[in-house]
Amino acid sequence: xxxxxxxxxxxxxxxxxxxxxxxxxxxxxxxxxxxxxxxxxxxxxxxxxxxxxxxxxxxxxxxxxxxxxxxxxxxxxxxxxxxxxxxxxxxxxxxxxxxxxxxxxxxxxxxxxxxxxxxxxxxxxxxxxxxxxxxxxxxxxxxxxxxxxxxxxxxxxxxxxxxxxxxxxxxxxxxxxxxxxxxxxxxxxxxxxxxxxxxxxxxxxxxxxxx
Amino acid sequence: xxxxxxxxxxxxxxxxxxxxxxxxxxxxxxxxxxxxxxxxxxxxxxxxxxxxxxxxxxxxxxxxxxxxxxxxxxxxxxxxxxxxxxxxxxxxxxxxxxxxxxxxxxxxxxxxxxxxxxxxxxxxxxxxxxxxxxxxxxxxxxxxxxxxxxxxxxxxxxxxxxxxxxxxxxxxxxxxxxxxxxxxxxxxxxxxxxxxxxxxxxxxxxxxxxxxxxxxxxxxxxxxxxxxxxxxxxxxxxxxxxxxxxxxxxxxxxxxxxxxxxxxxxxxxxxxxxxxxxxxxxxxxxxxxxxxx
Numbered sequence: 001x002x003x004x005x006x007x008x009x010x011x012x013x014x015x016x017x018x019x020x021x022x023x024x025x026x027x028x029x030x031x032x033x034x035x036x037x038x039x040x041x042x043x044x045x046x047x048x049x050x051x052x053x054x055x056x057x058x059x060x061x062x063x064x065x066x067x068x069x070x071x072x073x074x075x076x077x078x079x080x081x082x083x084x085x086x087x088x089x090x091x092x093x094x095x096x097x098x099x100x101x102x103x104x105x106x107x108x109x110x111x112x113x114x115x116x117x118x119x120x121x122x123x124x125x126x127x128x129x130x131x132x133x134x135x136x137x138x139x140x141x142x143x144x145x146x147x148x149x150x151x152x153x154x155x156x157x158x159x160x161x162x163x164x165x166x167x168x169x170x171x172x173x174x175x176x177x178x179x180x181x182x183x184x185x186x187x188x189x190x191x192x193x194x195x196x197x198x199x200x201x202x203x204x205x206x207x208x209x210x211x
Numbered sequence: 212x213x214x215x216x217x218x219x220x221x222x223x224x225x226x227x228x229x230x231x232x233x234x235x236x237x238x239x240x241x242x243x244x245x246x247x248x249x250x251x252x253x254x255x256x257x258x259x260x261x262x263x264x265x266x267x268x269x270x271x272x273x274x275x276x277x278x279x280x281x282x283x284x285x286x287x288x289x290x291x292x293x294x295x296x297x298x299x300x301x302x303x304x305x306x307x308x309x310x311x312x313x314x315x316x317x318x319x320x321x322x323x324x325x326x327x328x329x330x331x332x333x334x335x336x337x338x339x340x341x342x343x344x345x346x347x348x349x350x351x352x353x354x355x356x357x358x359x360x361x362x363x364x365x366x367x368x369x370x371x372x373x374x375x376x377x378x379x380x381x382x383x384x385x386x387x388x389x390x391x392x393x394x395x396x397x398x399x400x401x402x403x404x405x406x407x408x409x410x411x412x413x414x415x416x417x418x419x420x421x422x423x424x425x426x427x428x429x430x431x432x433x434x435x436x437x438x439x440x441x442x443x444x445x446x447x448x449x450x451x452x453x454x455x456x457x458x459x460x461x462x463x464x465x466x467x468x469x470x471x472x473x474x475x476x477x478x479x480x481x482x483x484x485x486x487x488x489x490x491x492x493x494x495x496x497x498x499x500x501x502x503x504x
Contacts, residue, residue: 034283041279044271055272059458059465062271067282071286130266153263154262175230179221181220181256182256183220184222185252185258187357188419201350
């Protein structure tokens with residue numbers, strides 16, 4: 001399970017809520033939106049990357065989503081949490097992309113496989129293999145099931161939160177998750193005993209990135 | 212439905228989500244109590260949740276974060292240029308922003324020289340300006356300092372050191388504009404062609420012949436700490452692969468800063484090993500792959 005959305009630590013961030021930042025942004029504070037981006041970019045990246053399964057596509061989707069959020073901040077009504085609103089924009093950007101894009105041709109992996117056979121990389125971890133297998137398996141699911149599983153099973157959101165993000169009833173989220181898991185079970189069952197993987201959390205990754 | 216009739220994964224998954232009506236749920240539970248295969252399936256379903264939850268969620272790569280900052284900064288400028296409200300994004304806290312933005316149009320000093328433009332010699336000897344790969348480029352124009360450094364390369368010097376003599380198949384790089392001549396020591400010092408295209412490579416692109424990506428970028432010489440770092444990194448890669456490095460490009464891989472190292476695996480057939488390493492620790496960002504020139 002993921003940690004809950006990071007709460008700003010008093011040491012390095014003033015106690016300003018996301019909603020306050022959004023209001024400041026609407027009122028013309030040129031730094032407010034970047035703070036929102038900083039707070040949530042890792043989470044949005046994870047959602048987009050897992051939903052789309054392709055870093056380039058995910059980068060485009062997250063960028064579109066943040067630019068769109070920046071522009072339409074004024075339409076944010078405040079009944080939902082800012083994070084939910086951002087998630088919705090990101091998920092919709094991903095779903096749009098998936099719908100627009102025809103099925104990708106299967107890449108010609110023969111060359112790489114050949115290269116990998118004769119030069120195995122020692123630091124290739126089990127973790128990364130599992131991650132790649134999971135990505136590949138998720139791509140086999142219909143988009144709505146994939147989006148539900150990413151939010152609930154991968155990102156650790158409650159069914160209710162996911163329902164808000166996806167703008168569907170909780171029961172719909174549950175049944176999408178159920179159908180998705182049923183499809184993934186035969187594909188991923190062999191990983192059953194390897195699921196005690198150590199996790200590289202977003203926080204750790206961010207630390208590595210930001211120094 | 213008990214005894215020899217089993218339930219499929221869909222029904223079991225719905226049971227787990229409490230989506231079955233009470234009567235059906237009771238029947239399935241009774242069946243599960245006596246049926247090992249169905250119990251196994253239920254465990255498989257639980258494993259799916261565990262595997263998904265245990266899959267790491269990576270942090271956003273810095274390249275992507277910078278790209279978003281840039282897009283939002285553009286929004287801010289646009290808003291300002293229309294006299295609209297201010298509002299938007301601060302750039303101050305972005306790591307290495309100054310470094311990366313020094314060549315951006317709004318920060319470039321007015322008197323900065325136009326970077327020397329490179330051309331490619333076509334088969335018939337005419338000089339074709341090197342095309343800029345605008346699409347998906349996440350860094351910007353070549354910094355003036357890099358342009359000066361790039362002046363260290365001339366086709367003949369490179370060819371004389373045997374770098375591009377791959378059976379004459381690769382185009383030679385020459386300058387269109389006047390540029391200071393490089394010293395031959397500089398050109399010879401490195402046994403491979405070093406470029407700084409800033410291009411963001413994807414797996415798909417790396418499967419294409421690399422010539423199209425690496426050859427058009429200006430070759431740069433040594434002298435700066437950055438370039439020395441790259442040299443160090445490249446020699447580490449060469450030690451690991453035990454192959455001859457042919458061309459090195461500084462750019463990105465899936466939005467992360469990366470050095471692309473191409474080494475000959477089989478020069479006759481134009482087959483290369485491609486190492487993608489991060490410029491800070493020289494660690495491979497992905498498995499080495501087989502590429503073509």
